[in-house]
Amino acid sequence: MSPPHPLVPPSGRPTPTRVDRPDVSFVIPVYNAEPWLEACVVSALAQTQVHVEVICVDDGSTDRSREILRRLAQADPRVTIIDQPNSGQSVARNRGLDAATGRYLVYLDSDDYWSADVLSKLVRRADREHLDVLMFDCAAFPEGDIDETTWRWYSTYYQRSRPYVRSRSGAQLMADMRRNTDYRPHVGLYLARTGYVRDTSMRFIPGIVHQDNPYTFRLLLNARRVAHLAVDAYARRIRPGSTITSLTSERSAKGYFLSFVEMNREVAARELPVDITDPIHNIVGYVWEGARKQFSLLSDQAVDEIGELDRSADAVAAFNSLKTGVPPAFWSR
Numbered sequence: 090m091s092p093p094h095p096l097v098p099p100s101g102r103p104t105p106t107r108v109d110r111p112d113v114s115f116v117i118p119v120y121n122a123e124p125w126l127e128a129c130v131v132s133a134l135a136q137t138q139v140h141v142e143v144i145c146v147d148d149g150s151t152d153r154s155r156e157i158l159r160r161l162a163q164a165d166p167r168v169t170i171i172d173q174p175n176s177g178q179s180v181a182r183n184r185g186l187d188a189a190t191g192r193y194l195v196y197l198d199s200d201d202y203w204s205a206d207v208l209s210k211l212v213r214r215a216d217r218e219h220l221d222v223l224m225f226d227c228a229a230f231p232e233g234d235i236d237e238t239t240w241r242w243y244s245t246y247y248q249r250s251r252p253y254v255r256s257r258s259g260a261q262l263m264a265d266m267r268r269n270t271d272y273r274p275h276v277g278l279y280l281a282r283t284g285y286v287r288d289t290s291m292r293f294i295p296g297i298v299h300q301d302n303p304y305t306f307r308l309l310l311n312a313r314r315v316a317h318l319a320v321d322a323y324a325r326r327i328r329p330g331s332t333i334t335s336l337t338s339e340r341s342a343k344g345y346f347l348s349f350v351e352m353n354r355e356v357a358a359r360e361l362p363v364d365i366t367d368p369i370h371n372i373v374g375y376v377w378e379g380a381r382k383q384f385s386l387l388s389d390q391a392v393d394e395i396g397e398l399d400r401s402a403d404a405v406a407a408f409n410s411l412k413t414g415v416p417p418a419f420w421s422r
Contacts, residue, residue, distance in 0.1 A: 116189060207322050297343055
């Protein structure tokens with residue numbers, strides 16, 4: 090499968106300028122992304138008919154990523170560089186969120202890119218319908234030696250089976266997508282209103298993988314107006330050594346466990362409409378199932394160490410359900 094082409098700025102464009110209140114802030118966590126970083130950043134800068142800023146958080150890279158970022162920032166004032174010691178993707182995204190000045194927010198991974206000039210269309214739709222979140226789709230492509238099973242899973246994973254045109258609550262859209270097996274938590278697949286994100290006190294959990302699960306779940310669950318545009322704006326690189334292809338069972342189990350605890354708390358804190366309760370619970374239950382599968386691959390000592398990460402009563406109950414393999418009462422597979 091040929092990869093989609095990353096966008097490049099149109100030839101003959103005016104000298105780029107930075108505005109005080111851009112339409113969209115791209116937040117890009119960067120760690121040793123030298124082979125892909127320039128295409129990633131340039132694809133965000135290439136969006137037309139819309140004001141953007143690109144916030145790159147260098148997470149202690151040891152390759153030439155910092156040099157590439159410095160060169161890009163010198164050439165385009167819309168690029169901002171934030172340096173931090175290596176602290177992980179969650180901390181980098183939180184730093185970028187804190188620094189964002191755009192009306193809307195988009196997350197972009199440094200080995201991925203945007204392949205379609207559709208950001209202005211997304212912004213117009215979000216403005217017109219007063220949306221908190223506007224979701225879109227993604228085309229995945231393989232790079233390097235990816236095993237057949239992994240690629241079979243991800244080749245169409247990020248593309249929904251149908252459009253969800255009508256705006257509705259985030260909880261309702263999650264439920265509708267879940268019923269059609271179209272729910273995807275990846276944080277790169279939506280445009281979110283920055284004020285809404287901050288009003289909801291959204292944060293990524295530091296130090297874990299699978300952090301997309303609780304973040305996106307909470308973002309949508311609290312949103313009053315959400316819609317979907319069936320366009321492949323995002324290009325997702327499936328490669329050896331990436332976060333999703335190089336997970337250890339211990340890291341995965343820890344991430345799923347803490348994600349499940351946070352998502353379970355979100356559900357427990359509200360009374361869901363009857364017609365969407367089951368699919369929302371089902372989303373949480375599948376994160377529990379992900380944790381249970383990883384727990385089964387670990388030693389008893391490693392499992393117990395994960396249980397020490399959070400000793401609050403609800404987390405202990407969640408841990409015990411995972412250790413015994415007895416699913417939460419609300420979850421019907």
